[in-house]
Amino acid sequence: MNRKDFFKFSALAIAGVAVGGSFLESCKKSTTGPQGPDVNFTIDLNDSKYSALSASGGYVYVQNVIIARISDMLDGFIAVAQTCTHQGCTVTYARGSQTFVCPCHGGTYDLNGNVTAGPPPYPIKRYSVSRSGNNLTVSG
Ligand code: FES
Structure with a gap:
């Protein structure tokens, strides 16, 4: 892997972690206790x-x-x-x-x-x- 490929791979890996992390976070919010808006x-x-x-x-x-x-x-x-x-x-x-x-x-x-x-x-x-x-x- 040359230097250019390494940076492409690293950028994709970071993006994947970010998307996966936010997906998991949204799943967590939808499966918790009482549901309702803050008022x-x-x-x-x-x-x-x-x-x-x-x-x-x-x-x-x-x-x-x-x-x-x-x-x-x-x-x-x-x-x-x-x-x-x-x-x-x-x-x-x-x-x-x-x-x-x-x-x-x-x-x-x-x-x-x-x-x-x-x-x-x-x-x-x-x-x-x-x-x-x-x-x-x-x-x-
Ligand atoms: S019980 Fe089904 S929407 Fe309330």
Whole structure:
């Protein structure tokens, strides 16, 4: 191998490692725990867009997160990612069973976002929710 061939070989080897490394990294990210976007937002509960949250069992979608009111207590709110980890359908909140339900193939998640039934392979991400007056902040 002459000097020119050596440099060509070295450049190809480095490129191969870089591509392989990023491929493995993307595979790693897709097979970890709870799935959902990183968010940090505040909503005003007085805004009519969020009136469903005035009563237990109501829910709204904000920035790919479903926020549900699970009780009439002041801090009775839960927020999880709205996208089912099976094939990406949007989950709803079922007040009677206090679960998040995917209408596509019957996947269900508990209030922590853990899978309790059906085909979803991973939990959905649960977010921190804090209330200050009429402002509800969701982050995580
Ligand atoms: S997409 Fe939710 S269970 Fe299949």
